[in-house]
Amino acid sequence: xxxxxxxxxxxxxxxxxxxxxxxxxxxxxxxxxxxxxxxxxxxxxxxxxxxxxxxxxxxxxxxxxxxxxxxxxxxxxxxxxxxxxxxxxxxxxxxxxxxxxxxxxxxxxxxxxxxxxxxxxxxxxxxxxxxxxxxxxxxxxxxxxxxxxxxxxxxxxxxxxxxxxxxxxxxxxxxxxxxxxxxxxxxxxxxxxxxxxxxxxxxxxxxxxxxxxxxxxxxxxxxxxxxxxxxxxxxxxxxxxxxxxxxxxxxxxxxxxxxxxxxxxxxxxxxxxxxxxxxxxxxxxxxxxxxxxxxxxxxx
Numbered sequence: 001x002x003x004x005x006x007x008x009x010x011x012x013x014x015x016x017x018x019x020x021x022x023x024x025x026x027x028x029x030x031x032x033x034x035x036x037x038x039x040x041x042x043x044x045x046x047x048x049x050x051x052x053x054x055x056x057x058x059x060x061x062x063x064x065x066x067x068x069x070x071x072x073x074x075x076x077x078x079x080x081x082x083x084x085x086x087x088x089x090x091x092x093x094x095x096x097x098x099x100x101x102x103x104x105x106x107x108x109x110x111x112x113x114x115x116x117x118x119x120x121x122x123x124x125x126x127x128x129x130x131x132x133x134x135x136x137x138x139x140x141x142x143x144x145x146x147x148x149x150x151x152x153x154x155x156x157x158x159x160x161x162x163x164x165x166x167x168x169x170x171x172x173x174x175x176x177x178x179x180x181x182x183x184x185x186x187x188x189x190x191x192x193x194x195x196x197x198x199x200x201x202x203x204x205x206x207x208x209x210x211x212x213x214x215x216x217x218x219x220x221x222x223x224x225x226x227x228x229x230x231x232x233x234x235x236x237x238x239x240x241x242x243x244x245x246x247x248x249x250x251x252x253x254x255x256x257x258x259x260x261x262x263x264x265x266x267x268x269x270x271x272x273x274x275x276x277x278x279x280x281x282x283x284x285x286x287x288x289x290x291x292x293x294x295x296x297x298x299x300x
Contacts, residue, residue, distance in 0.1 A: 029076035046109030050075030060281030073210035083213035120226035227256035
């Protein structure tokens with residue numbers, strides 16, 4: 001029996017729509033939440049997930065029209081011919097220009113890299129929100145060996161015969177292990193629901209090659225490498241128990257932007273969107289309500 005979502009009532013109260021959008025020959029599945037005439041905001045999910053991952057934050061933003069595409073190669077969207085970070089950034093630029101030019105754009109985890117690189121390349125967005133932003137190069141420092149091991153795993157999955165490769169990518173112990181590593185909540189019901197979300201939506205992709213290419217891009221790029229080129233006001237939402245990017249690196253990342261502020265959620269790790277969506281949504285609301293102009297501050 002499925003574990004009930006702690007946010008189901010809020011989400012079901014929002015009008016929901018689904019459509020497909022063609023951009024540069026790539027068909028993208030797009031999901032919308034909220035009234036059609038509400039102010040829009042675009043959500044960009046992380047690696048191996050799809051739009052479902054950011055639904056909890058959308059559920060806490062009933063006054064906005066949340067536009068959440070499945071990134072190319074994941075969920076119900078077609079893959080890009082080549083999944084470089086530049087190709088993902090250009091795809092997002094075209095998608096936002098088609099769906100909601102000038103709207104604020106939010107990215108989580110790998111989505112934070114895509115959004116940042118798109119903003120540096122001319123994304124038409126009024127503001128940028130980065131949740132659990134990737135500030136630390138995965139191939140440097142203490143995470144290097146783990147990242148190389150994961151890269152070997154994805155390369156093996158792409159090289160094996162079709163059935164064996166798919167079985168390796170979607171192996172329940174591996175998916176559950178990833179979920180358990182990232183989840184920090186002590187709430188058993190919430191933890192069970194998070195695991196179920198990963199079981200259901202963590203292995204829907206266009207091809208094994210697409211997964212490998214995106215993972216390779218995710219560990220070779222960061223938000224920080226383009227931060228100085230982003231002119232929009234930026235809101236960073238970080239977590240003090242994020243094992244993927246240490247908090248000290250988030251403070252250094254904030255200083256790299258011309259105009260950024262940092263909010264830190266305590267007692268949570270890389271799954272802010274699942275464990276603390278209400279608080280994340282409140283930060284987004286405050287940020288969108290700010291008067292224009294540089295802030296450059298930090299809030300805990």
